[in-house]
Amino acid sequence: MRWGLAGGAVAALALVAGLGVALPADLPPLRPDEVASVVSLGPWPPPAARDASNRVSGSAEAVALGEALFHSTRLSTVGGLRCASCHAPWRRFTDGRARALGAEDGARNTPTLLNVRLQHWFGWDGANDSLWAQSIRPMLDAREMRADAAHIAGALRDDETLKRLYAGAFGHAPPTDDETALVDAGKALAAYQETLASERTPFDAFRDALLRGDDAAAQRYPVAAQRGLRLFVGRGQCVACHAGPNFSDGEFHRSRIASKLRDGVADGGRALGLEKLRNSVYARGGRFDDEIRAAAKPASAKPAAPRPETQQAAEAGAFRTPGLREVSATAPYMHDGSIANLCEALQPHAMLPEGREAPALTLAERRDLVAFLRTLGAREAAVLTDEDAMTCR
Amino acid sequence: MSDIEAKQYDKAIPLLQSYLSRAKDTDAYAENWIAYSYRKSGQLDQAFLHYDKALKIDPEHRGAHSYLGEAYLMAGNLSKAEEHLKVLDKLCFLPCSEYTALKKSVAYYKQNGRVDPNGK
Numbered sequence: 001m002r003w004g005l006a007g008g009a010v011a012a013l014a015l016v017a018g019l020g021v022a023l024p025a026d027l028p029p030l031r032p033d034e035v036a037s038v039v040s041l042g043p044w045p046p047p048a049a050r051d052a053s054n055r056v057s058g059s060a061e062a063v064a065l066g067e068a069l070f071h072s073t074r075l076s077t078v079g080g081l082r083c084a085s086c087h088a089p090w091r092r093f094t095d096g097r098a099r100a101l102g103a104e105d106g107a108r109n110t111p112t113l114l115n116v117r118l119q120h121w122f123g124w125d126g127a128n129d130s131l132w133a134q135s136i137r138p139m140l141d142a143r144e145m146r147a148d149a150a151h152i153a154g155a156l157r158d159d160e161t162l163k164r165l166y167a168g169a170f171g172h173a174p175p176t177d178d179e180t181a182l183v184d185a186g187k188a189l190a191a192y193q194e195t196l197a198s199e200r201t202p203f204d205a206f207r208d209a210l211l212r213g214d215d216a217a218a219q220r221y222p223v224a225a226q227r228g229l230r231l232f233v234g235r236g237q238c239v240a241c242h243a244g245p246n247f248s249d250g251e252f253h254r255s256r257i258a259s260k261l262r263d264g265v266a267d268g269g270r271a272l273g274l275e276k277l278r279n280s281v282y283a284r285g286g287r288f289d290d291e292i293r294a295a296a297k298p299a300s301a302k303p304a305a306p307r308p309e310t311q312q313a314a315e316a317g318a319f320r321t322p323g324l325r326e327v328s329a330t331a332p333y334m335h336d337g338s339i340a341n342l343c344e345a346l347q348p349h350a351m352l353p354e355g356r357e358a359p360a361l362t363l364a365e366r367r368d369l370v371a372f373l374r375t376l377g378a379r380e381a382a383v384l385t386d387e388d389a390m391t392c393r
Numbered sequence: 394m395s396d397i398e399a400k401q402y403d404k405a406i407p408l409l410q411s412y413l414s415r416a417k418d419t420d421a422y423a424e425n426w427i428a429y430s431y432r433k434s435g436q437l438d439q440a441f442l443h444y445d446k447a448l449k450i451d452p453e454h455r456g457a458h459s460y461l462g463e464a465y466l467m468a469g470n471l472s473k474a475e476e477h478l479k480v481l482d483k484l485c486f487l488p489c490s491e492y493t494a495l496k497k498s499v500a501y502y503k504q505n506g507r508v509d510p511n512g513k
Binding site: 067068071072073074078079080081082084085088089090091101159161 | 437438439441442445446448449452464465467468469470472473
């Protein structure tokens with residue numbers, strides 16, 4: 001029999017919530033549309049693609065410079081503050097805090113950088129449309145690294161290691177123009193971040209087994225996770241936004257969570273981001289876009305010409321759908337970090353497309369979804385933890 | 394190790410570099426030791442890079458948390474040092490030397506506004 005999550009054929013028992021309760025794996029076969037939805041959440045890893053707007057994207061030498069910059073204190077005017085201070089590699093490139101802390105307290109949660117190359121909008125509000133432009137933003141932000149172009153250019157020119165790595169990446173000494181040096185630093189940082197990918201997970205093994213009809217391999221996937229996956233692609237409608245191999249449609253949806261910026265004003269999310277993007281000299285189509293330069297197209301003057309997508313009406317309070325790979329290791333959740341654990345994060349948190357309503361989930365369903373989400377981590381135990389049992393009740 | 398114990402970091406670093414180029418991001422202890430050698434020889438950015446690598450390999454490496462906290466103090470970032478102290482507090486169910494050493498260094502820094510010259 002071709003694998004279809006046929007419950008009667010599955011003899012395994014599942015331990016639920018670590019409480020020692022055994023349930024039979026009594027699941028009907030997946031319908032063809034459910035199989036198609038599950039298969040659409042892969043393959044992993046997806047094929048790599050260069051960023052055409054960044055001439056050093058994919059260059060090993062640029063990756064080396066970017067890695068050195070990412071871990072260096074030289075990019076900040078705040079003592080000992082580095083990219084890696086907030087995007088800590090040992091925390092899956094997050095900081096574990098509700099809201100970021102740079103030179104000052106921030107208003108939003110620090111997102112993981114794992115799989116960031118798969119995005120086409122960057123930041124919670126999509127204020128940048130390339131990874132290199134997004135990499136420039138925190139360096140210049142007074143609440144984060146509080147530097148300026150002259151400071152970054154000085155680091156590239158004065159630090160012997162950075163100067164040598166720059167020459168390797170760009171083929172010449174750091175430029176005398178400060179802004180060009182700043183943009184190059186952003187492009188090297190982007191080249192490095194493009195390499196930050198999460199590993200294959202138990203879900204990927206299941207998805208691939210499903211695709212090739214390998215019953216034995218598919219049956220190794222925990223039963224609670226199978227139930228959670230059905231909810232994810234079915235009644236829960238999670239896949240409406242958390243779609244594709246990175247579990248994100250990459251777009252913006254209105255949050256049910258209203259948060260404020262530090263000045264007390266409501267966080268407008270995408271509406272703010274779009275405004276920033278329209279006025280950014282680092283936007284795609286501008287004079288720093290290497291795709292434009294390579295094609296010898298006339299670069300627009302300041303501000304950069306917006307991409308067609310930026311003409312869309314931005315919904316206030318909408319935020320970019322985050323990917324879900326390694327999600328169980330990247331708490332707290334939501335754009336403002338206001339949700340502490342995975343179980344609470346399953347409450348309806350965003351408006352669904354076309355005005356659909358997210359259903360209320362039972363406790364058992366939420367636990368199954370948590371069990372499924374844990375299988376999106378490479379190092380996570382593919383069962384509910386004691387902490388889940390405590391928080392998911 | 395004998396070079397590090399003898400504080401001959403300029404000798405220890407190339408040996409560790411050679412080993413780590415073969416270990417390929419698998420040995421948290423060696424990453425921690427080369428980071429220590431860089432930190433003690435004043436190359437703080439290189440030290441940070443390798444402490445980060447050590448913790449990426451083993452997020453519960455107590456020595457790397459403690460020494461990374463020390464590195465943050467050297468760079469003038471007390472809040473990040475205190476974050477690593479909190480992590481060690483959780484990792485060390487019973488009192489451990491890594492926690493005790495960093496706690497002492499943080500206390501010294503708070504009192505004197507500078508790094509303890511006798512710190513780890």
